[in-house]
Amino acid sequence: MRGAFMANGASITPFFTIWTEPRATIRRIVETEPTRYVIPLAAIGPVIGALGFEWVKAKELGNNGNLSVLWAPWAFVAVKAALGVLNLFIGGVVLKWTGSLLGGVASAVELRAAIAWPQVILIGGGIISLLVWVVLGMPVPHFTRGTLPQIDSAFHQFAIVGGMIGGAFHFWCFVVGLKCIGEVHRFSAWRALAATLIPGLIALAVWVFVDSAFGPLIHH
Numbered sequence: 001m002r003g004a005f006m007a008n009g010a011s012i013t014p015f016f017t018i019w020t021e022p023r024a025t026i027r028r029i030v031e032t033e034p035t036r037y038v039i040p041l042a043a044i045g046p047v048i049g050a051l052g053f054e055w056v057k058a059k060e061l062g063n064n065g066n067l068s069v070l071w072a073p074w075a076f077v078a079v080k081a082a083l084g085v086l087n088l089f090i091g092g093v094v095l096k097w098t099g100s101l102l103g104g105v106a107s108a109v110e111l112r113a114a115i116a117w118p119q120v121i122l123i124g125g126g127i128i129s130l131l132v133w134v135v136l137g138m139p140v141p142h143f144t145r146g147t148l149p150q151i152d153s154a155f156h157q158f159a160i161v162g163g164m165i166g167g168a169f170h171f172w173c174f175v176v177g178l179k180c181i182g183e184v185h186r187f188s189a190w191r192a193l194a195a196t197l198i199p200g201l202i203a204l205a206v207w208v209f210v211d212s213a214f215g216p217l218i219h220h
Helices: 014-020 024-033 038-060 071-100 110-115 119-136 153-185 189-217
Strands: none
Touching: 014 024, 014 119, 014 153, 024 110, 038 071, 038 110, 038 119, 038 153, 071 110, 071 189, 110 153, 110 189, 119 153, 153 189
16 A cells, blocks of 8 residues: 555545556555544445536526525425435445445445445545536526526537536446445446445335236225
């Protein structure tokens, strides 16, 4: 391990190395202080996306992007933060179980770190997007009741470019997340992908069973 890497508990190095060296970064984190910044990262990740969405809505309502005049957006942001933390703890428990089915050895604490730290990528991407929108002045559609929305052609350009940039950050966050989960479970990223898919497959199987068994009675 590089000498400068995480030399002390307050090092900011993992915020950078998680982008390109996710396995080494998350291994060092779980071996030193697995709970470091986990809850803030889990909360801030969804909040950044919510702030961008609410800022565009505020612009649409004619508030010039000033969220302070509205209470609802801040409530929405708070809910997103709470859900992010809730998903962190649920995800830690679920991935501990599904990973163990595939030979994984990670604890729930380690998995919470593996889930939270890839959020650094989404947070970075979200901050970049927000800065671009604020500095360049993102055009937004203007809605009037009873009429079609008036959409500036520049909005389509922003939407396409923004979608591509956001998609790239989300994709890399997903890849890094799989590598982190695989590292703490001590197996491959492909097996980590299988571990993340198992809950959905089980839910789908249960839904199909319930629909097949009780659907005719419900819809009769």
